[in-house]
Amino acid sequence: MEFPISGVTINPFYLVGIGFLVGILGGFFGVGGGFIAGPMLFWTGMPINFVVGTDLAHMTGKSIVAAKRHRALGHVDFKLGFVMVAGTVIGIEIGAQIIELLEATGSVDLVVGIAYVIILLLISGFTAWESIRALRMIRSERLDVKDVIAFEFVSRRMHSIKIWPMISFPQSGIASVSLWVVIGVGFVTGVLAGFLGVGGGFIRMPMLVYLIGVPTHVAVGTDLFEIIFSAGFGTLTHALKGNVDIIIALVMGTGAAVGAQIGAVSTRFFAGPRIRLLFSVLPLIGAIMVLIRLITDSGGV
Amino acid sequence: MEINTRHLIRNFAIEIILYGILVAIYFFLVLRALSPWLTTLYDENLTLYAFVALLLIVAQSVVLEWITAFLVERLGLERLE
Numbered sequence: 001m002e003f004p005i006s007g008v009t010i011n012p013f014y015l016v017g018i019g020f021l022v023g024i025l026g027g028f029f030g031v032g033g034g035f036i037a038g039p040m041l042f043w044t045g046m047p048i049n050f051v052v053g054t055d056l057a058h059m060t061g062k063s064i065v066a067a068k069r070h071r072a073l074g075h076v077d078f079k080l081g082f083v084m085v086a087g088t089v090i091g092i093e094i095g096a097q098i099i100e101l102l103e104a105t106g107s108v109d110l111v112v113g114i115a116y117v118i119i120l121l122l123i124s125g126f127t128a129w130e131s132i133r134a135l136r137m138i139r140s141e142r143l144d145v146k147d148v149i150a151f152e153f154v155s156r157r158m159h160s161i162k163i164w165p166m167i168s169f170p171q172s173g174i175a176s177v178s179l180w181v182v183i184g185v186g187f188v189t190g191v192l193a194g195f196l197g198v199g200g201g202f203i204r205m206p207m208l209v210y211l212i213g214v215p216t217h218v219a220v221g222t223d224l225f226e227i228i229f230s231a232g233f234g235t236l237t238h239a240l241k242g243n244v245d246i247i248i249a250l251v252m253g254t255g256a257a258v259g260a261q262i263g264a265v266s267t268r269f270f271a272g273p274r275i276r277l278l279f280s281v282l283p284l285i286g287a288i289m290v291l292i293r294l295i296t297d298s299g300g301v
Numbered sequence: 302m303e304i305n306t307r308h309l310i311r312n313f314a315i316e317i318i319l320y321g322i323l324v325a326i327y328f329f330l331v332l333r334a335l336s337p338w339l340t341t342l343y344d345e346n347l348t349l350y351a352f353v354a355l356l357l358i359v360a361q362s363v364v365l366e367w368i369t370a371f372l373v374e375r376l377g378l379e380r381l382e
Binding site: 003012057058060061 | 317320324327328332335336339340343347348350351352353354355357358359361362363365366368369370
């Protein structure tokens with residue numbers, strides 16, 4: 001099928017397949033999945049500007065489906081999502097400004113690439129290590145619980161910061177936390193997302209769990225809720241620049257609608273640490289993909 | 302448990318087939334019909350195209366979520382979630 005807006009010819013079933021695959025991952029882990037969908041679109045011969053814009057449009061749609069399903073399961077903390085969005089949006093803008101500054105020095109690709117690999121490897125390694133420890137705790141202490149965090153002292157310390165105004169998030173089981181801590185976490189994830197040029201789901205989900213102390217299932221649902229706004233905003237700005245082939249995004253969305261529901265419902269069958277352990281593989285895949293690109297670009301291969 | 306799993310897989314397969322038929326109809330009727338209009342809009346009025354694009358992706362997601370949720374409910378999958 002020919003897609004005249006981006007000028008490419010792609011089998012629509014391939015697009016539905018990408019949507020379905022990324023939909024499952026998104027619904028289960030609360031990520032946008034751009035680090036997988038992006039390269040798969042790029043391999044079809046689609047220009048890179050269209051890859052980024054179209055992927056964001058597809059991400060918006062998929063996150064709506066997955067977040068609605070997670071809401072039905074009681075996994076979305078709307079209050080937390082709205083508070084974090086404020087910090088995230090400001091952070092994304094600052095991250096993008098840092099990129100512009102780096103572009104002036106001419107070393108943006110290398111700096112961002114190396115930072116991307118280091119951050120992803122750290123997230124992957126820490127999440128895997130922590131979730132294995134949490135699973136061992138459940139087994140050795142015979143705990144009959146859905147979620148255990150091995151490093152709960154980090155979120156407890158964050159909760160002990162008493163800077164007015166204090167705010168509660170009953171849906172996440174948080175009695176009192178400073179508003180600035182939540183906005184700050186949103187801001188940091190936003191800066192990283194803007195700096196690395198990604199949606200930020202794989203940064204935000206672990207931060208919600210480890211820094212704010214949100215249960216894993218709620219972190220997944222709330223993260224998806226946030227992605228609706230961040231990816232929606234990105235879709236609009238990219239579409240205004242002519243970087244979105246909406247027909248391709250709509251075709252991908254048909255597969256994503258089913259995949260996202262399967263992913264979201266599947267979280268019910270897994271305990272929090274097990275979701276985090278499986279999640280730890282995603283940043284690793286992303287890091288390897290960027291590493292390959294860095295080595296190829298530098299002529300090392 | 303085994304009966305439940307078999308029941309779940311059977312219902313899921315039915316849902317996928319029904320959904321596949323609906324998506325095929327959607328491809329040929331809606332997307333093919335929309336494609337020339339959206340291409341013209343992209344060439345002539347990028348601002349309007351941007352807002353229409355966002356509206357379309359949001360509307361499609363809401364409708365598809367409604368359809369799949371309806372299928373899940375009608376086929377009794379929700380009892381096994």
